[in-house]
Amino acid sequence: MTQADTVTRILDSAEQLFAEKGFAETSLRMITTRAKVNLAAVNYHFGSKKDLIQAVFARFLTPFTQKLDKELDAMVATNREPTFQDVLGVLARTMLTGVETHQRYNKLSVFMRLLGLAYTQAQGHLRRFLNENYAKTYGRFIGYLKAAHPTLSSDEIFWRIHFAIGSAVFTMSSLEVLRSMAQADTGHDASVERVMQMLIPFLSAALEQES
Numbered sequence: 001m002t003q004a005d006t007v008t009r010i011l012d013s014a015e016q017l018f019a020e021k022g023f024a025e026t027s028l029r030m031i032t033t034r035a036k037v038n039l040a041a042v043n044y045h046f047g048s049k050k051d052l053i054q055a056v057f058a059r060f061l062t063p064f065t066q067k068l069d070k071e072l073d074a075m076v077a078t079n080r081e082p083t084f085q086d087v088l089g090v091l092a093r094t095m096l097t098g099v100e101t102h103q104r105y106n107k108l109s110v111f112m113r114l115l116g117l118a119y120t121q122a123q124g125h126l127r128r129f130l131n132e133n134y135a136k137t138y139g140r141f142i143g144y145l146k147a148a149h150p151t152l153s154s155d156e157i158f159w160r161i162h163f164a165i166g167s168a169v170f171t172m173s174s175l176e177v178l179r180s181m182a183q184a185d186t187g188h189d190a191s192v193e194r195v196m197q198m199l200i201p202f203l204s205a206a207l208e209q210e211s
């Protein structure tokens with residue numbers, strides 16, 4: 001097994017276990033058992049559990065923010081004032097770009113569960129890591145949302161964005177269950193693209209509503 005293979009197996013196992021059990025409840029021993037590597041391999045490649053948690057997020061967020069910046073550049077290049085739906089649409093397209101069709105449900109669902117855990121479990125080091133590495137792109141995205149509705153105060157924008165994040169995390173992290181429920185209740189299946197198409201106008205309306 002090459003070093004690259006070892007790193008991938010550790011990250012894959014950590015990602016799944018963190019999403020299934022949470023950060024605190026997942027031990028390095030559980031990760032090494034699933035990855036079929038020894039503890040020394042984790043220590044060598046990552047150093048600590050905190051560093052491993054950060055690496056799991058970086059594997060998704062680094063290429064994601066690079067793509068998001070490019071999509072935001074393309075939006076600005078249209079030379080018109082972006083609406084809430086424009087800005088949220090950029091986010092949706094970025095989430096789906098580069099993810100193989102047969103992996104979309106799993107990849108998005110797992111990452112959204114991890115994102116939810118980042119909010120609900122005490123991981124101060126992770127918030128610092130995210131702020132240090134991704135605050136510039138996040139701030140740019142939030143700036144365009146604010147520009148699309150300049151009458152909203154910073155306080156209103158903060159809460160509306162986090163209400164929207166909560167809705168998106170629940171929807172995308174529970175996507176398979178929701179698709180099964182929709183199939184049973186309505187007789188219609190929904191692709192991840194279709195769910196996004198329905199979610200964006202809903203979030204846009206919630207964010208854009210007058211106080």
